[in-house]
Amino acid sequence: MNSEDLLYILALQHIPNLGDTTAKKLIRHFGNAKNIFKEKKSNLLKLDGVGSVRIKEINDSGHLKAAEDELKFIDSNNIECHYFQDIDYPEKLKHCIDGPILLFSRGNIDLNRKRIISIVGTRQITSYGMQFCEKLIEDLAPLDPVIVSGFAYGVDITAQKAAVKNGLQTIGCLAHGLNQIYPKVHKKYVGQVEENGGFFTDFWSTDKFDRNNFLKRNRIIAGLSEATIVIESAEKGGALVTADIAGSYDREVFAVPGRPGDKFSSGSNNLIKAQKAHVLTSAADIAYILNWEIEVKQKSVQKQLFVQLEDEEQKLYDFLKNRGKTELDLLALNCNFPTFKTASLLLNMELKGAIRPLPGKLFEAI
Known part of the structure; x- marks a missing residue:
């Protein structure tokens, strides 16, 4: 976003007791933050939850002055700004009704396709x-x-x-x-x-x-x-x-x-x-x-001579090898292990490349 857009977003964020939920409603209705400050009082009053007190705050030039000062701090301190309508705004936070309209960051953050x-x-x-x-x-x-x-x-x-x-x-x-x-x-x-x-x-x-x-x-x-x-x-x-x-x-x-x-x-x-x-x-x-799947090389476990399974892991592997694709709960029942322990053993086996997870909480031997 350019400096002018950021200035008006900052000014909107600076208004006390406005809240991110109401700020987002205003932005979506009027198109951007700048338009809110330029809009007629009569049009602002038409929106539920705005009211005369908030309109008075919007018309207070002190918020723009404060935004100018904060913008100088941002520019001089290598701070990134993430606007809730921009692509670099954290994806999961976009789905939170009260997520901030503007988020500040510093460092080397990369949330793209990350758990x-x-x-x-x-x-x-x-x-x-x-x-x-x-x-x-x-x-x-x-x-x-x-x-x-x-x-x-x-x-x-x-x-x-x-x-x-x-x-x-x-x-x-x-x-x-x-x-x-x-x-x-x-x-x-x-x-x-x-x-x-x-x-x-x-x-x-x-x-x-x-x-x-x-x-x-x-x-x-x-x-x-x-x-x-x-x-x-x-x-x-x-x-x-x-x-x-x-x-x-x-x-x-x-x-x-x-x-x-x-x-x-x-x-x-x-x-x-x-x-x-x-x-x-x-x-x-x-x-x-969370149904996190681990990518493993699809090779036969017999060919991976370096893979060593513990006795309990071997029991699970042998069952999967003979039975084929099996759900976790059924696997735990047949091998007489608690479900939580079975899940832990399966994770270790995935990391060793002995099994792979499938959609639907299924597992199979490699």
């Missing part, structure tokens, strides 16, 4: 939660997902560091402008994240840091992804809000179960108990629910 998941949880992550998070991302690495989180303490930074370690793209969604980093102690990770992904926010450089911003930020974390994963959470917390938002967007939600009575498992356990989240015990659960 994207969000990982959230408590800021007071336990050793169990940390180990599970790191192992989960390590096991997901062959599927090359983008890991989205909030760059905060605890689960967020654990997930993003693990993504970098495993060569995965990671995105930090910030609750402030791109002129600062919170928490400050995480500044040392900024370069690694920008090299392996980057940052998204819809806050301006002039927005004051406020803890209430986290709630607004969470809709971007949930909206970017096809699934949100809650590693650990107390009975109340921002991770649960993000999970609820993801559910409202009709996205999948996963939660890691914990022992009854554990403070930072109560939120996750409650999500599972209320059937608001799938039980997550391994990377295979995600691959199975």
Whole structure:
């Protein structure tokens, strides 16, 4: 978009209490942001939800002046702007009614044809939660997902560091402008994240840091992804809000179960108990629910002398070889394994090139 278009979009975004949903309605009705500021008051009043107070704000020249200043900041700090009607706007976020009309980014973000998941949880992550998070991302690495989180303490930074370690793209969604980093102690990770992904926010450089911003930020974390994963959470917390938002967007939600009575498992356990989240015990659960298929070379396993199957994997392979294409649940039943364990074994076998997934949750031996 050109500078003039961006200027008026910024001015519209700057209007207090307008909201992204109403802003999108105005843009779609009048064609673009500039036309809104040039439109007659009588025509603006015809739209539901606008009203005289908002019209007064639209006619306030202070919003254009603020937009000019922010545009200078954007131009001088190598910041990318993503307009909700442009092709470079994150595809999954386009389908969220309250997604931002304008999103700012910095780094090397590439979401084209990518699997994207969000990982959230408590800021007071336990050793169990940390180990599970790191192992989960390590096991997901062959599927090359983008890991989205909030760059905060605890689960967020654990997930993003693990993504970098495993060569995965990671995105930090910030609750402030791109002129600062919170928490400050995480500044040392900024370069690694920008090299392996980057940052998204819809806050301006002039927005004051406020803890209430986290709630607004969470809709971007949930909206970017096809699934949100809650590693650990107390009975109340921002991770649960993000999970609820993801559910409202009709996205999948996963939660890691914990022992009854554990403070930072109560939120996750409650999500599972209320059937608001799938039980997550391994990377295979995600691959199975999201129907992620792994591309493998279609060679006979007998010819791949380097492939070594464990005893349980060999049992599954032999059944598939004799029976042919089989659904996961039926495979688990016949081989006398729990479904979740079967899914985990199948994922390992796919990575070894022993089997391949088929549409309809079917599997066959190669």
